[in-house]
């Protein structure tokens with residue numbers, strides 16, 4: 001049986017030696033060696049071309065198309081030297097995956113010869129045959145095909161592979177009439193959108209430099225590793241990314257002995273290899289450790305500008321998967337591969353920054369900077385409260401639903417953790433001038449009088465979906481499998497809207513009189529706390545009391561499932577906000593809503609089919625064989641006159657019957673799925689199919705606990721999680 005041979009292979013495995021060390025190769029020789037980065041460009045491009053390109057990359061200036069041929073040629077020469085034979089426009093369709101189509105550099109020439117060719121127009125624009133990517137009716141409505149457009153701001157890179165080396169060019173994927181068909185395009189738009197409003201605030205606080213405000217992201221990536229042999233013995237993992245069956249192991253994660261413990265050798269060897277690959281690609285991965293669940297790990301890079309960080313996170317996910325294969329393992333990025341055990345998320349560390357200021361969420365060294373910091377925080381408070389449904393919607397997926405709202409991840413209720421010190425300051429400002437100095441010596445908010453703010457968040461509340469962590473905010477609801485683009489598009493856009501709102505308010509109050517800045521800051525913060533302060537919550541986000549208080553007293557939405565949440569990305573209020581900042585058109589939002597609902601529905605339909613099939617083809621046969629053995633033993637014993645109890649036989653029989661009945665019921669439920677509208681279908685699947693699937697699982701898992709081990713063909717939780 002594949003399960004037994006999997007165990008044998010796992011037992012005989014020996015880990016290879018580490019792939020590199022800095023004693024052999026200098027860090028500078030490894031890091032970014034496969035990236036067409038600034039150094040390479042400076043080296044290989046004529047000065048004026050380099051300057052023009054640099055301006056586009058650094059300052060967001062328009063790309064001068066006349067330099068494209070020169071850049072393309074330099075890029076080609078560089079790639080050929082690195083061993084590349086093909087190039088690809090890498091793009092990020094709405095599936096959340098990374099897509100590529102390869103083209104050879106080789107072009108036939110006269111007399112049966114061939115040359116390596118790569119012109120500017122091939123660099124700037126490509127046309128993937130992408131008709132099978134989801135478009136939510138967009139291209140059907142507007143134009144038949146889309147094209148990929150070179151994203152100058154994200155450097156090209158080489159993927160080395162013994163089976164063929166490839167030049168990868170990051171691109172945006174757009175319809176011929178300009179609609180975004182991907183994850184990158186709106187992110188580029190949203191990065192641009194937040195710049196203006198943020199600069200308005202900085203101007204009010206006296207910075208007239210006009211320096212660009214950029215958003216940054218540091219995504220902490222969680223993942224599971226299991227031996228590949230187990231993976232292939234689990235059709236549910238292969239097809240759905242998660243186990244649809246599996247009894248709880250006797251030893252779960254209760255003991256917490258895995259978290260931050262020594263990394264198993266085999267995993268360490270995998271991590272070294274993965275990091276090596278990522279270094280070469282210029283991805284600044286920094287930390288690694290065991291996570292809470294057995295078999296679960298985390299890798300985190302140093303934060304970078306949003307667009308680069310997003311591409312790099314996609315590269316991290318791809319690399320983890322491919323390197324795991326080399327090590328005989330499978331990397332599971334699903335948010336909840338194992339029921340009853342911690343799921344995987346992606347903490348998205350978010351900040352805005354600007355040359356001369358650093359992070360705008362960093363409390364400053366002086367009161368003036370502190371007031372500016374409080375204003376940016378106030379913008380977060382207002383944004384997160386006003387658009388909390390949107391924030392829930394952009395992390396919604398069938399897989400992430402198993403995490404959000406469960407008992408370990410941030411809850412589906414979106415709130416902000418500020419920490420006690422910062423909360424106290426906001427509360428004091430809300431209450432108005434505080435006549436009695438508090439323990440922190442706080443008197444009155446304002447540019448002149450504010451006390452120094454804490455530079456560290458102090459206690460770390462792990463239960464909050466949106467937490468202030470010293471110089472940034474951490475959005476913890478993002479799924480491990482998801483692109484971080486969507487959440488950043490949302491955060492940047494809602495921040496743009498709030499910063500504009502605040503700038504309007506400040507300007508109206510001051511009416512040109514700069515000496516009124518103090519009072520204006522106080523008033524705006526007070527107003528925002530009055531209207532939105534209920535979103536601030538420093539307590540335990542998992543507790544029952546909070547769920548009650550959040551919904552009943554504070555009126556915060558609790559969109560428990562994706563079926564509830566996804567439609568919010570096209571609510572009238574959200575459409576108004578996104579269109580105001582040219583991040584999305586109404587049509588783009590409608591199409592995305594439809595695509596995400598369809599993805600949700602498809603995921604559940606696939607899982608339901610798998611549950612039915614595995615129940616019939618994997619669980620049932622093993623249990624029936626055991627039943628037969630028991631029955632035969634009973635009959636034999638009876639025949640020779642030895643008393644033998646039939647308890648176990650009856651137990652197995654009863655559970656088998658119950659599982660069969662549940663399977664029939666699930667089939668009925670799926671046949672009753674006749675909704676035509678994706679939103680309606682999502683509601684149906686969520687409320688009917690998921691519980692019906694769980695019912696089948698319930699009896700299958702009970703059987704796993706009683707059926708003879710050698711007759712059970714699916715690898716168990718403890719085998720998958722504990723064998724390294």
Ligand code: ADP
Pocket residue numbers: 216217218219220287300301302303347349350351359471472
């Ligand atoms: P923890 O697990 O304690 O939250 P990690 O070191 O695992 O911390 O991850 C923190 C992430 O936050 C890193 O990717 C780090 O680079 C990033 N980060 C730090 N400062 C900022 C900032 N100002 N803006 C965005 N991300 C940041």
Ligand code: MG
Pocket residue numbers: 220347
């Ligand atoms: Mg962390």
